[in-house]
Amino acid sequence: MYPRRVRESTFIAVSLLTFIAVGLILILNHEIWRDEWQAWLIAKESSSLLHLWQNLRYEGHPGFWHLALYLLTRFTRQALAMQLLHLLIASATAFVFLKYAPFTRLQKLLFIFGYFPLYEYAAISRNYALGVFLIFLFCALARARLRRKLLFLAVVLFLLSQTNIYGLIIAMALGSTIFLAWLLKQNLAGVPPENPFDPVIGLFIFVAGIAVSLLQIIPPADSGFVSGWNLQPSAEYLVYSGRTIWVSYMPIPEFSFHLWNTNIITDLNWQYRLSLVLLIICLFLFLRRPAILWLYFSGTMGLLAFFYLKHPGFLRHHGHLFILLLGCLWLAQDLPETRPKLPLFDLVSKFCWDHRGTFLLGLLTAHLLAGLMAGGWDLLQPFSGSKEIAKFIKDSNYNKLVIVGDVDFAASAVAGYLDRPIHYPASGKTGSFIVWDLGRRKLPPQEALQKARELTLQLQEPTLVLLNYRLPQEFPLRCLHQSPCSIEESENFFLYLLEPQSSE
Secondary structure, X not given: OOOHXXXXXXXXXXXXXXXXXXXXXXXXXXXXXXXXXXXXXXXXXXXXHHHHHHHOOOOOOOOHHHHHHHHHHOOOOOOHHHHHHHHHHHHHHHXXXXXXXXXXXXXXXXXXXXXXXXXHXXXXXXXXXXXXXXXXXXXXXXXXXXXXXXXXXXHHHHHHHOOOHHHHHHHHHHHHHHHHHHHOOOOOOOOOOOOOOHHHHHHHHHXXXXXXXXXXXOOOOOEOOOOOOOOOOOHHHHHHHHOHHHHHHOOOOOOOOOOOOOOOOOOHHHHHHHHHHHHHHHHHHOOOOHHHHHHHHHHHHHHHHHHHHOOOOOHHHHHHHXXXXXXXXXXXXXXXXXXXXXXXXXXXXXXXHHOHHHHHHHHHHHHXXXXXXXXXXXXXXXXXXXXXXXXXXXXXXXXXXXXXXXXXHHHHHHHHHHOOOEEEOOOOEEEOOOOOEOOOOOOOHHHHHHHHHHHHXXXXXXXXXXXXXXXXXXXOOEEEEEOOOOOOHHHOOEEEEEOHHHHO
């Protein structure tokens, strides 16, 4: 019989190697889509750190992920490097979870091979994986025996604030929870600190992280992407933002070709009602642990408020609600109980806590099913048509022709695969990544084609017109190629040839 430590190490090693192998298969078969390309192209085309800062003005994201990509692009122009780095981050997250999370082996396996860790935050390369890693690292450090733990946690929160707006919201919830735990005399962050100056230093690091993040997130006055706030009361917005708890906790997609960002329950009102049920269950679950109750409530309400007031988001954004829930369950293990004074609340909260394992197991089983569906479908079908249409352009020797791309944000994915600029009539600019300022606008097909004709006449040579929609029959252009149907429906492409004589 092997010692328990050896068995645990073997479990972690086998699970992690399997995760890496499956993740590698997924990224090698995943067509990079526009949001992934946007970060890579910004990093690649930034000539200096100052230039990178300037290019990030309209992104609405802090630059942690872009900085990592900027360093990569100093050595290679191949976007595979971005995917491998992203898989490395996802694997580090899986390791921290397998090694330090206070859950059963079955729960750990279900999670790492579930929808968010294996597909949304591994196969698709965005800045969210960095945030998830840092959230779990915070949880692991909070339960570890470390000298001057408070400073380590403050640094992690600083870095978490630099990942994305959702990381910033959760970092603020975690930071305030440390303070509340200190008031309640609960040992969440090494209280009391060994060094009397640690709380002051930690607070400075934490506040500096928030300030630096906001400095990067707040867009310039001429930003044209997700501008303004929804400050008007709206039952429709309330339902749409409130339903995100359900789609995050139960991300099983509907059985359709374009299954990404869908849910098996399509009715928004039912999603909203089920979200309220899950929210009430979780509030009772943490009722006996006030610090964690605050963490769950403040983090969840902060995310929901952002979805309502600023950007409703997609499943990759909503997933932070579930990651927060896992973090709360993780941190709640070591905290003492405080029984509610109301007998009914005390009884319900005890029931919820005693059955938390079953509750979590049910959620994680749904996540595993969702991950199998999304990952399997991505292996069978193209996620984006950009790679295939770029291959056709190269193989057909059209790559030297000027390309006019509309809609611009979709066409940017083809610019990434071609590693060359495209002319975007929506902004009148030639480039690769999209600048989300007021200078760009959505054009009707007639106006986009007219601008392509003007450019063709000016150049007096044929141009390629790349569209993510089919031109009506009244436009007599020859369609050279059409990409196969893709999971991301807006990245189905049609390629037309525009001759100078046909532009007169």
